[in-house]
Amino acid sequence: xxxxxxxxxxxxxxxxxxxxxxxxxxxxxxxxxxxxxxxxxxxxxxxxxxxxxxxxxxxxxxxxxxxxxxxxxxxxxxxxxxxxxxxxxxxxxxxxxxxxxxxxxxxxxxxxxxxxxxxxxxxxxxxxxxxxxxxxxxxx
Numbered sequence: 001x002x003x004x005x006x007x008x009x010x011x012x013x014x015x016x017x018x019x020x021x022x023x024x025x026x027x028x029x030x031x032x033x034x035x036x037x038x039x040x041x042x043x044x045x046x047x048x049x050x051x052x053x054x055x056x057x058x059x060x061x062x063x064x065x066x067x068x069x070x071x072x073x074x075x076x077x078x079x080x081x082x083x084x085x086x087x088x089x090x091x092x093x094x095x096x097x098x099x100x101x102x103x104x105x106x107x108x109x110x111x112x113x114x115x116x117x118x119x120x121x122x123x124x125x126x127x128x129x130x131x132x133x134x135x136x137x138x139x140x
Contacts (some may be wrong), residue, residue, distance in 0.1 A: 031071040031090050031140070032107035034058045039077050040113025040120040050111040051076045057109050067107070080124045087134045094139040106140035 036054030038047040058074045061067045071093070073086050094104055113120040118127040 027102050028066070028105075029071065029102050030061075030065065030067045030105045030107060031073075031093055032058075032061055032065075032067050032109070033073045033075065033086055033090060034061075034109045035075045035078060035083070035112065037077050037110070037112030037119070037121055039122045041123045044113050044120060047112065053111040054109060061107070065107075077122060079121055080126050083121065083126065084134070087138075091138055104140045106135070106138045108135055 034054040034057055036051030038050045040047070054074060054076070058072055062069060062072050073090065075082060075086060078086070090106070094106070110119060115125075118125055118129075119131060
């Protein structure tokens with residue numbers, strides 16, 4: 001288990017270092033959504049660290065990953081409506097860039113329950129196809 005955790009942390013660190021190299025490029029912008037969902041519904045046990053994991057990555061990406069605080073969205077135990085409204089808010093940022101020559105990237109992170117059909121958000125189910133559509137329609 002420690003090897004897996006160490007590998008994940010090392011991977012995140014290396015990604016963040018690579019992202020930091022482009023941080024000072026004014027024609028470059030990253031926007032991110034991090035979701036920590038401890039509640040997978042009544043049929044699942046509540047997770048203890050999904051929210052903490054999302055917060056930790058949020059902080060690393062803000063400090064080292066070149067993501068400004070106004071472009072960092074952190075959601076704890078959201079329902080589908082909150083996910084959709086946050087994706088819409090981010091999508092509007094991509095559709096109305098302050099600099100039309102600016103390169104944009106979108107980063108999505110989820111920690112929580114899921115099954116073979118999609119993400120489990122409390123008592124709701126967000127299918128992978130819906131999630132894929134939300135991500136690919138960003139315009140980044």
